[in-house]
Structure formats: C-alpha cells, structure tokens
Amino acid sequence: MNSNANLTNNVQLWRIIVFGIAIIGVILIYLGRLFSLQILESADWVAQAEENRISEINLPTQRGIIFDRNDYILAQNIPSYNVVIIPADLPDDLGAIQEIFRQISEMINVPINLNEVSNENPYVPCRSEHGIAQIVEYGETSAPYVPVRIKCNVDRTTAMIIKEEAVDLPGVDIEIESIRDYPTGSLTAAIIGFLGPISAAEEEYYRQRNFIPDRDKVGYAGVERYFQSILSGHNGERLVEVDVGGQVLRNVVPPVDPTPGFNLRLTIDSRLQNAAESILVREIDEWNAYYGEMRMNSGVVIALNPKTGEVLAMVSYPSYENNRMARVIPQYYFKQLSEDPRNPMLNHAVGDELPAGSVFKLVTAVGALNEVVVTPEQIIKAPPKIVIEEKFSANVLNPRTREFIDWNEAGFGEIDFVNGLANSSNVYFYKLGGGFEDEIPEGLGICRLGTYARALGFGNYPGIELPLVEDGLIPDPTWKRINQGENWSSGDTYIASVGQGYIIATPLQVLLSASTIANDGELMRPTILREILDSDGNIIKSFVPDSVWDITSDPVIDIFEDPSSPGGCESKLTGEKKSVEPWVIEKVQEGMRQAVLNGTLTDEFENVNISVAGKTGTAEYCDKYANEKNLCIPGNWPTHAWTTAYAPYEDPEIVVIAFVYNGGEGATVAGPIVRQFLEAYFEIKAGDTAAQNP
Amino acid sequence: MSDVRTTWRHFDFWLLGAVSILSIFSIAMIRSAIAGNITLAGYDQRQALFVIIGFGVILITTAIDYRFWASINRILYYGMAGLLGVLYVVGEAIFGSARWFETTYFDIQPSELAKIIIILALAEFFSRNMGRVNDPRIIFRSLLLTFGVVLWIILQPNLGTSIVILIIWFALLWASGLNLKMLAAFAGVGIVIPIIGYPLLADYQKNRILDFLFPDPSARHGDIYNIQQALISIGSGGWLGKGYNLGTQVQLRFLKVRHSDFIFSAMAEEFGFIGTVLIIGLLLFVIYRILRAARLARDTYGALICYGVATLVAFQALVNIGVNLRLIPATGLPLPFISYGGSAMLSLLLGIGLVQSVIIRHKSA
Known part of the structure; x- marks a missing residue:
C-alpha cells in the first residue's frame, strides 16, 4: 500500500524549507523598511501627518x-x-x-x-x-x-x-x-x-x-x-x-x-474741498472758453488753518476715479491715467515741484528787512529794467552785462517796501536780492536768501502725512557747481530773488511760506490727520497742533560771514543763528494787505468785504510739454498762475493757495479762484455758526 | 484503514488560535478605519458575520476528509471554470464588468473561491504526476489546467488574483520537484514575459507601474497620493502608534481604502512598530503552522493542498505589505485575515479548514 503514491507524502522537505526561507528573507527586508519609516524617519512623517491634519x-x-x-x-x-x-x-x-x-x-x-x-x-x-x-x-x-x-x-x-x-x-x-x-x-x-x-x-x-x-x-x-x-x-x-x-x-x-x-x-472739510474743486474747474473752463483753446487744464488749490496747520482742502486737478480701482485696477484705465501728460495720479499739491515766481518774494522781503539790506521807508528807484554785470567769480575783467526787466513795462517809479511788495515790483526785489550800485550796496545774496527760504518752509520736507511728497529745491553755489558744472553767477542771485531760475517748490511749500507770515512767524507743520479713532469711535490720538518753529523767537536763521561774496555758503557759516524781528513780519503782512487794497490783487478783490492779504505770482516755466509745443520763446516763456492769500487780516484763520498750470497771469487767473474760495469759506462758516447758535 | 484515523486530537489549536486573533483584530481594525464614513458604515459587523460563518466553514471542512475533494475534483474544477465563464459573458453583456455577484446584502466574488479550487485541482494533478513535473508536456498540461480558470479572471480584468493563482501554480510546480534546469528556464521566461506583456496591460495598470517607477511627488490624487498617504500613516506611527481610533491619517480619512488594501498602514499608524511587528509575526506563525501541516501530511495530495494554502497566504501578505511600504507597485491584493472582504475571508478560512482536515488525518508518528 505504501508504494501507492497517493498514500505517501513525496513533497521534499528541503523544498518547503527553501520556500520558508524566501518568505523570511522578504519579511526581513520589510521589517528593515518598517523600522526605517516608523523609527528613523518618524519625525519627518509626523510632520507631514500634522501638515495634513492642521490647517x-x-x-x-x-x-x-x-x-x-x-x-x-x-x-x-x-x-x-x-x-x-x-x-x-x-x-x-x-x-x-x-x-x-x-x-x-x-x-x-x-x-x-x-x-x-x-x-x-x-x-x-x-x-x-x-x-x-x-x-x-x-x-x-x-x-x-x-x-x-x-x-x-x-x-x-x-x-x-x-x-x-x-x-x-x-x-x-x-x-x-x-x-x-x-x-x-x-x-x-x-x-x-x-x-x-x-x-x-x-x-x-x-x-x-x-x-x-x-x-x-x-x-x-x-x-x-x-x-x-x-x-x-x-x-x-x-x-x-x-x-x-x-x-x-x-x-x-x-x-x-x-x-x-x-x-x-x-482735517479735510468735504464742503470746502468741493467748493475748491468746482471753483478751480469753473475758472479754468472759463479761461479756456475765453481763449478759445485748451490753454490750461490742471491746477491745485490748498487751504489750511495757519494757526494749526490743519489742511481743510487740497485739490489736485485733474484727479482720477478711485472707485474704479475698488475691485481690480483696470488695465486700460491705469494706462490712460499713466499716459495723461497732466499726470492725474500724482497729487500735485505736494508732489509737483514748480517755479514759484513772485510768491517767493515773501522770502526776499523777510530776509532783506531782517538783514537791513533795506529799510521799510527807504525809497528805491524801480525803472522798467536794470542792467547788471553777470559775474561768475569776483574780479572778472570785462564781465558780460545782463538786463533784468520788470513785469510792468512802465516800471513803478520810486517806491518803498510796502508798495514794492504790494505791486510785486521785480526791479525792487532784484535790487534787494543782488544789490544795486550805491542804492543797495550789498544785496541779500543767495546764502542768506536760502536760510530765509528754509525758515519759511521751502526746501524741506513739509511733514504732511502723504506719500510721494517732494521737498523742492533752494539752490546755492555748491549745488550749482555739482549739478550744473558751473559757478554761481551774480545773475543767478537776481533771478532767484524773484522766485525764478533754479528755485522750485511744491504748492504746499509756497502756501506754508504765506501761512508762516499770516501766523506771525510761526510755521505749523501741515497735517491732514485730525484724529485716530478705534473701531468703536473712541479717540486714540487726538489733534495737537505741531509747531515747526517760530521764526521770530527760534534761532533758525544762519549767520554768514561776508554773505554776498562769491563761493559756497557752507564755508561762510559762522555757526551762529538768529531769529527774525517781529516787526519784519508785520511789514510783510502790511505789504500783502496792501496788495489787496492797492496792488496786484485789487481788481480781483473789488467789493469783497473780507479783510484779505495776499501775494500773486506769475512764474515763467519751460518744461518738456511747453518745449514740445514750441512755447519756450526766450524772453517770453509761458507762465504758471499763482495766488496765495489769507484772511481775516487781523486774525487769520484761513490761508489758501491757487495754482493753475500754464494759467498765464497770477492775479487774473489764480486770484479769482482764491477770492471765490475765501467767500465760500466764510459763507460755510457763517452757516455753521448759525446752525450752532440758532 | 487503521493508519487513517480521524482524530481531533491532532487538530491544530495553535493555528486556529492565531487565525482567530487575526480575524478578531481585523474586525476591530475595520471598525476604526471606517469611522466617520457613512457609505462604509456597518462593514465591521459584516466582517464579523463572515468571520463567524468562516469558523463554521473551518469546522465543517475539517470534518470532511480532504480526499473527498479529490474524488469530485472534476466537478469542482469545471463547475468553477463554467461559473466564471458564464459570469464573464453575462456580466459583460449586462453590467460591463463581471467581478461580483451582487446580492441584496453583499457581493460575492467567485474569483476568491477560485483560488481554493485551483489549489485543490493542481494538488490533485501534481500528486498524480509527481516525478514527471520536469516533463514539458506535464508542465504544459498543468498550465492549461490553470488557465482554464485564470483566463476568465484575467478577462474580468483582475490582474491581482490572476497573478496569485499563477504564483500558486508555480509554487506547487516547485514543491512537486521542478529541477534547477527548468527553474532557470522559468527564470528566463519570467524576465521576458513582463517585457512582452507590458503593452497588453490596461492603461491604469501601466500607470501604476509607471507611477511606482517614476513617482510624481506633487500629485494630489490617484495611486501616488494614496501610497504617499500610506507612508505618512506608517511613518507617523512611531514605536507604539497613535492609539486605537486615534490615528489622524485614518480617522480624518487622508489614508484611502484604509479598510482593505491599506489596512496595514492604518494598523501601523494606530499601533506603531511594535503592534505591526506582532501582527506580521502572527501571520508568519500561521504560515509556519500550515507548512508544518504540509510536512506532516500523510500523502502528497494533502501536502500540496497545505503548501498551496501557505502560498496563498504568504504571497498575498507579502504583496500587500510591500505595496503599503512602497517597495512594489500598487496591486489590489488584500492583507490575508485582516483586510475587509467577505469572500476573501471565507476562502482563506476554507483554506485553513482544508489544512486542519489534512493535519488531523496525518500519519501518527
């Protein structure tokens, strides 16, 4: 029976053992892999599991x-x-x-x-x-x-x-x-x-x-x-x-x-903002209609409280529709704005540097009186033009001569300080800035002009809470040497005395100089922020007016040795400083008041029963757009229109500036804007007062 | 026949014990794995039911002399081949797929039972042809026998089960005395077949192989993602695991098919290195007890049955764990005794019953 294959187990043992060993072999490899995963690399895998789990x-x-x-x-x-x-x-x-x-x-x-x-x-x-x-x-x-x-x-x-x-x-x-x-x-x-x-x-x-x-x-x-x-x-x-x-x-x-x-x-008052913009736009439209061409199409109006620095209105026209950027910034709209030569995306009130023109004479005026370059009563001859020698250094033989012309072709005859300022006589201020023969033996000079300009807010960052704020330029001989590769000339000083040449400033800076005069010499830091509140409306940071300095008490004026000699200003610094005599500010205020009563702004402020003091500016310019249109004809450059004014004269609470690009004459174009704005301001104020005291 | 005493004295309680522990662990692990998944709710209870039925099957199969199966070998073989053939034709016509008999309560996969039938058929064939297995005609006949069943499974298509059955065929060929010359010839064919066969694979099968060889680490879905999640589950388990029902990969469902193909990873996450090694040890012990039965069997037929069942358990376990550990490409083979699946569990326990039937009838020493 045992010979029957069915009844014996003929499977060889070694074959089963080989089979078993093969399994054990594979299992050992698996255990190695398992150990490697679970023990050696554990931390890494745990991290991945956590990353899966935690979101x-x-x-x-x-x-x-x-x-x-x-x-x-x-x-x-x-x-x-x-x-x-x-x-x-x-x-x-x-x-x-x-x-x-x-x-x-x-x-x-x-x-x-x-x-x-x-x-x-x-x-x-x-x-x-x-x-x-x-x-x-x-x-x-x-x-x-x-x-x-x-x-x-x-x-x-x-x-x-x-x-x-x-x-x-x-x-x-x-x-x-x-x-x-x-x-x-x-x-x-x-x-x-x-x-x-x-x-x-x-x-x-x-x-x-x-x-x-x-x-x-x-x-x-x-x-x-x-x-x-x-x-x-x-x-x-x-x-x-x-x-x-x-x-x-x-x-x-x-x-x-x-x-x-x-x-x-x-600090913005939307009503004043609205008034400022519509007045500016209407004035520009009217002038364009008058000329029958699009002569001017952009401008700035800024108004602030000279005592606190609070900006009540700040219009930079044209602007853009920011609601169109709410969801996404539309490419075509962005492109259109970027390619517009008027640069609507820039806040021109603080970000555009422009020639200030005659509004800058406030600086020359303060400097000349305080440095006793001239006395208020001194009568100066103001003919239609003066001729001076263009000197690039001292003791030049046969210097070139250069003519300096007054805007008033008839000249002003003989005038004192208040009338010089009220009528904005160029010749008067040329003489104050650069000196003239025996009449003004030593002019103010570029170094002293610079220190007074900075004291009034030019050439510095004004500290307003906005991005892309420019600080303008108050040039001096060293700056010209480096940037223009040329010595400072006597002619440069004359031209700087009336706010032309290398001097550039933002509309806000020009306004700050007028504001400092209006506020009896105290320059307030301009601000657009009144309060910071938490989400429940509690005031976190309340408004405190911030004084930059008071030029009648703080020593902010550099004293120079031999100020009108050629050469850089730094080498002439004595290191000492002084302040401005209060009567100087008063005289400048008087001149600005006189400009309204009997000067450059008289026509524009006829029948206005607000006591206003102001200063105009007609600033020659030649930028790339003017050049493209061939407007830069020597001696007859195109001009920007400026006017700044404050009111009430006795106790100023509002100072405003209007600027119109390529506006032409300051008084006739920017003047009406300032007048209308001041009227609107006092009208709104009267309404508020009536509402508070019914 | 005095030497063929049926004595329950030889019943292998060690084997039954090990299988019981694994089956009960399976129910517990499935319970943890399906937590929070509505469509899988109740799978643990179904598995429990199958385990209970399966233990009944063990007892019944043990009681029946395994040689009875040899006497009805043809009926079993042709019955299964016919069933799979009809299922394929009908299923293809009606459902477009032929893997399951859908019943009201659960699906029956005949191909799982086919694994046992093929073990019985091949054991019968090789026991009759012992000593002639190096004759190419015998090899060819045994292969033909295998393909009578496998063909339908390949066509389903179910590559995993087909490979399992072919491996069983080869393992039985080896056990029946395949010599080294023929083994070398098979090795040669074994290298050539994948190269010829690769173009014949379905696209998803090709992708699995490609994914394994050239994984795309940024994949968020599909096999690579699943395997990556399996590795995270295993690796984050550490020495002792995160605890039962506490594996984040399992409970928050980052690990896919965690109740079946990837239950090894789920277990590794919740029970750690120690727990996993214990379960692997138990599986090895089961295989050892089956091989012991093969050695003690009183005839070749019984020995080959045991040997076939051992191959079935061992191969599926090694492939499944290998896939989980990312050592071999993804193949849908379950982990024996642990993965969810009623048909697979019943077939395995049926196999264990056959082994018990062999061992209680072994020659007394």
Whole structure:
C-alpha cells in the first residue's frame, strides 16, 4: 500500500524549507523598511501627518473708515457678492449637476458652456470669460474643495435668492467680499488714494504680518498708503483640524480674532474741498472758453488753518476715479491715467515741484528787512529794467552785462517796501536780492536768501502725512557747481530773488511760506490727520497742533560771514543763528494787505468785504510739454498762475493757495479762484455758526 | 484503514488560535478605519458575520476528509471554470464588468473561491504526476489546467488574483520537484514575459507601474497620493502608534481604502512598530503552522493542498505589505485575515479548514 503514491507524502522537505526561507528573507527586508519609516524617519512623517491634519484659517479683518472733519465718510467698506461653486460639493449625478448649472446660469446670466480654459485663455477670477462648466472643471482638477468664482459682484437680491435656495443647489455658495468704497470719489482721490493687490516685491513683508497676498489689499496712494499700517488692522487666525475633505472639525488652539483697523478723521472739510474743486474747474473752463483753446487744464488749490496747520482742502486737478480701482485696477484705465501728460495720479499739491515766481518774494522781503539790506521807508528807484554785470567769480575783467526787466513795462517809479511788495515790483526785489550800485550796496545774496527760504518752509520736507511728497529745491553755489558744472553767477542771485531760475517748490511749500507770515512767524507743520479713532469711535490720538518753529523767537536763521561774496555758503557759516524781528513780519503782512487794497490783487478783490492779504505770482516755466509745443520763446516763456492769500487780516484763520498750470497771469487767473474760495469759506462758516447758535 | 484515523486530537489549536486573533483584530481594525464614513458604515459587523460563518466553514471542512475533494475534483474544477465563464459573458453583456455577484446584502466574488479550487485541482494533478513535473508536456498540461480558470479572471480584468493563482501554480510546480534546469528556464521566461506583456496591460495598470517607477511627488490624487498617504500613516506611527481610533491619517480619512488594501498602514499608524511587528509575526506563525501541516501530511495530495494554502497566504501578505511600504507597485491584493472582504475571508478560512482536515488525518508518528 505504501508504494501507492497517493498514500505517501513525496513533497521534499528541503523544498518547503527553501520556500520558508524566501518568505523570511522578504519579511526581513520589510521589517528593515518598517523600522526605517516608523523609527528613523518618524519625525519627518509626523510632520507631514500634522501638515495634513492642521490647517491655518486666516480671518480677514475690516479696514478702518476714513472720515472728513465733520464725520462725512470718505472711505468705507461695502459688501460685494460673488457666486462660487465648490466642485467637490456638487452632486455625483451628472444630470443633477447639469440642472444646477442650468438654474444658476439663468439667475446670473453666465452661459453653461463657453470658451475652454487653456494656457492661451486662462481662468482669471472675475475677469476671464468662461462657461460655468469650464470654470468648475478647472476648479475640480486644480483644487476641488476650494470655491471657484463663477461670477463676481452680483447684486444683493440675486445673492439673497441663491443663498435661500442653497439647499437645492448643493455646491453653490455666495462669497461675501469686502470692497473699498469712496463716496466722494475723484473729489478726494488725490488725498485718499486707492487700494491695490500686494505686489510680488512686498509679498514677503506682508506675509510676515499675516496678510494673504491674493485676498488682502494694501494702500497704493494717498492716505490709504501713508496710513496703511494704522488702517489695515490685524487679520485673525484659527489653527484647525480638518479632514481630507477640508471640513473643519475643531480648533487646535483658541482662535485669535481679527482686530479691525483704526478709523481716521481727517482735517479735510468735504464742503470746502468741493467748493475748491468746482471753483478751480469753473475758472479754468472759463479761461479756456475765453481763449478759445485748451490753454490750461490742471491746477491745485490748498487751504489750511495757519494757526494749526490743519489742511481743510487740497485739490489736485485733474484727479482720477478711485472707485474704479475698488475691485481690480483696470488695465486700460491705469494706462490712460499713466499716459495723461497732466499726470492725474500724482497729487500735485505736494508732489509737483514748480517755479514759484513772485510768491517767493515773501522770502526776499523777510530776509532783506531782517538783514537791513533795506529799510521799510527807504525809497528805491524801480525803472522798467536794470542792467547788471553777470559775474561768475569776483574780479572778472570785462564781465558780460545782463538786463533784468520788470513785469510792468512802465516800471513803478520810486517806491518803498510796502508798495514794492504790494505791486510785486521785480526791479525792487532784484535790487534787494543782488544789490544795486550805491542804492543797495550789498544785496541779500543767495546764502542768506536760502536760510530765509528754509525758515519759511521751502526746501524741506513739509511733514504732511502723504506719500510721494517732494521737498523742492533752494539752490546755492555748491549745488550749482555739482549739478550744473558751473559757478554761481551774480545773475543767478537776481533771478532767484524773484522766485525764478533754479528755485522750485511744491504748492504746499509756497502756501506754508504765506501761512508762516499770516501766523506771525510761526510755521505749523501741515497735517491732514485730525484724529485716530478705534473701531468703536473712541479717540486714540487726538489733534495737537505741531509747531515747526517760530521764526521770530527760534534761532533758525544762519549767520554768514561776508554773505554776498562769491563761493559756497557752507564755508561762510559762522555757526551762529538768529531769529527774525517781529516787526519784519508785520511789514510783510502790511505789504500783502496792501496788495489787496492797492496792488496786484485789487481788481480781483473789488467789493469783497473780507479783510484779505495776499501775494500773486506769475512764474515763467519751460518744461518738456511747453518745449514740445514750441512755447519756450526766450524772453517770453509761458507762465504758471499763482495766488496765495489769507484772511481775516487781523486774525487769520484761513490761508489758501491757487495754482493753475500754464494759467498765464497770477492775479487774473489764480486770484479769482482764491477770492471765490475765501467767500465760500466764510459763507460755510457763517452757516455753521448759525446752525450752532440758532 | 487503521493508519487513517480521524482524530481531533491532532487538530491544530495553535493555528486556529492565531487565525482567530487575526480575524478578531481585523474586525476591530475595520471598525476604526471606517469611522466617520457613512457609505462604509456597518462593514465591521459584516466582517464579523463572515468571520463567524468562516469558523463554521473551518469546522465543517475539517470534518470532511480532504480526499473527498479529490474524488469530485472534476466537478469542482469545471463547475468553477463554467461559473466564471458564464459570469464573464453575462456580466459583460449586462453590467460591463463581471467581478461580483451582487446580492441584496453583499457581493460575492467567485474569483476568491477560485483560488481554493485551483489549489485543490493542481494538488490533485501534481500528486498524480509527481516525478514527471520536469516533463514539458506535464508542465504544459498543468498550465492549461490553470488557465482554464485564470483566463476568465484575467478577462474580468483582475490582474491581482490572476497573478496569485499563477504564483500558486508555480509554487506547487516547485514543491512537486521542478529541477534547477527548468527553474532557470522559468527564470528566463519570467524576465521576458513582463517585457512582452507590458503593452497588453490596461492603461491604469501601466500607470501604476509607471507611477511606482517614476513617482510624481506633487500629485494630489490617484495611486501616488494614496501610497504617499500610506507612508505618512506608517511613518507617523512611531514605536507604539497613535492609539486605537486615534490615528489622524485614518480617522480624518487622508489614508484611502484604509479598510482593505491599506489596512496595514492604518494598523501601523494606530499601533506603531511594535503592534505591526506582532501582527506580521502572527501571520508568519500561521504560515509556519500550515507548512508544518504540509510536512506532516500523510500523502502528497494533502501536502500540496497545505503548501498551496501557505502560498496563498504568504504571497498575498507579502504583496500587500510591500505595496503599503512602497517597495512594489500598487496591486489590489488584500492583507490575508485582516483586510475587509467577505469572500476573501471565507476562502482563506476554507483554506485553513482544508489544512486542519489534512493535519488531523496525518500519519501518527
């Protein structure tokens, strides 16, 4: 029986052992791998598991609101509704999906099928045009749990309907996005600015501060940019545990709530801002109609309180519509603004450096009186023109002669200080600045002109809370040597004495010089910020006027040794300083008052029952635009129109400046703007007073 | 027949004990793995039901003399081949796929039972042809026998099960005395077949191989993502694991098919290195006890049955763990005794019953 193969086990033992050894061998390799994964590399895998499990949710905060001084809203946040689909939440059934697409398509007017998403025609949320099916397909293949935007900015009613029908529309949702809104739009755009996306260059900076680059926006211009860190607030954060579907299960650590940004109350009065802009625009339109051509098309009006430095109005015309930048910055609009020669994106009130012209004579006037270059009573001959020798250094043989002409072809005969200032006699101020024969043996000179200019606010950063603020230029011999490769000439001093030549200043700086005179010599730091408030309206930082200096008491005037000799100013510094005699300011005020009563502004201020003091300027310029139009004819350059004035003369509370680019004569073009603005100011003030004391 | 005493005295309680522990652990592990998934709710109870039925199957199979199966070998073989053939034709016509018999309560996969039937058929064939296995005609006949069943499974298509059955065929060929010359010839063919066969694979199968050889580390979905999540689950388990029901990869469902193909990773996450080694040790112990039965079997037929069952358990375990550890390409083979699957569990326990039937009838020493 045993010979029967069926009844013996003929399987060789060694074959089973080999089989067993093979299994053991593989298992040993597996155990090695298991040990390596679970023990040696454990930390790395644990980190990956944690990364899977823990998700960071950034909670967006609310940007601060910007008010004007009367709590009128200049910038706020409004909700905007986007229709989104979460591809992973759509039903499994294709027919049900189609039905949802069909319903949504009807409600929001987006076709179901349109334009495949491709590299040539990529999906850009809110921008590109694709059908619902194409957008969902794109979302499903890239990140199925992340909502994709089907249509942005649907109206509130549609959003509410979709929200109500959410049960029947699985996967469809409404995303609420906070959008910046500027009720005053272009009227205040130059001051307020606008928001834009976080740029690649700043991404790291903002990421560290818990911003989300594709979601959060930051200030690009104006107050929005300058006060970015105050307005923005802090985003909140939740560390949560999520499952594979992205569903949030619980907080891993207690969440950090978002902190809303601070609100700002500006010094701007929207009513004055509105008045200033409409007066400026109307004046420009009228003059263009008068000339029958677009001769002038941009300008600036700034008004501030000389006692506090509070800017009440700041118009830079033309501006731009910042509401158009609220969602995205439209490329064509941005391009149009960038290519506009008037540069509407620049706040010209603080960012444009211009020849000041005769308004700069205030500096020469203060300097000449304080340095006793001339006495107020001294009578100076003011013929139509004077001829002086153009010297580039001392003791030059046979120097070239140069004519200096008064704007008044008839000249002014013989005039004293007040009349010289009131009539803005060029010859009078040439003589004060550069000296003239025996009449003014030693002029003020460029060094002393510079120190008085700086004392009145020129050539320095004015300290206003805006971005892109320029500080102008008060030249001196060293500057010219370096930048022009030429020595300072005596002619340069004459021309600088009337605010021409190398001197450039922003409209704000010109206004500050007038403001300092109006405020009896005290220069207040200009400000557009009145208060910082928290989100509940409590005042965090209240307004305190900030004095830069009082030139009648603070030693701000450099004393030079042999000031009118040729050569750099630094070498002549004695290191000592002095201040300005108070009577000097009074005399300059008198001259400005006289300009209104019996001088350059008399015609413009006829029948005005406000006591105003002012100064005009007709500044010659030759920039690239004038050059392109061949307007730069020697001796007959085009001119900008300037006028600055303050009121009431006895106790000034408002100082205003108007500037019109290529406006022509200062008094006739800028003068009426200043007059109308002052009338509007006192009218509004009377209304407020009446409202307060019925 | 005095030397063929049926005595339950030889019943292998060690084997039964090890299988019991593994099966109960399986139910517990599935329970943890399906937590939070509505569509998989109740799978643990179904598995428990199958385990209970399976233990009944063990007892019944043990009681039946395994040589009875040899007597009805043809019926079993042609029955299974016919069933798979009909299923393929009908299934293809109606559902476009033929892997399951869908019943009201659960799906039955006949291909799982086919593994046991093929073990029985090949054991019967090789025991009759012992000593002639190096004759190419015998090899060819055994291959033909195998393909009578495997063909339908390949066509389903179910590459994993097909490979398992071919491996069983080869292992039985080896156990029946394949000489080194023929082994070398097989090795040569073994190298050539993948090269010829690769173009014939379905696209998803090709992709799995390509994914394994050239993984795309940034993939968020698909096989690579699944394997990556498996590695994270395993690696983050550490020495002692995160604890039962506490594995984040499992409970938050980052790990896919965690109740079946990737249950090894789920276990590794929740029970760590120690727990995993223990389970691997138990599996090895089961294989050892089956091989012991093969050695003690009173005839070649019984020995080859045991040897086939050992191959079935060992190969599926090694492939499944290898996939989980990312040492071999993704293949849908379950981990024996642990992975969810009623048909697989029943077939395995049926195999264990056959082994018990062999061992209790072994020659008394």
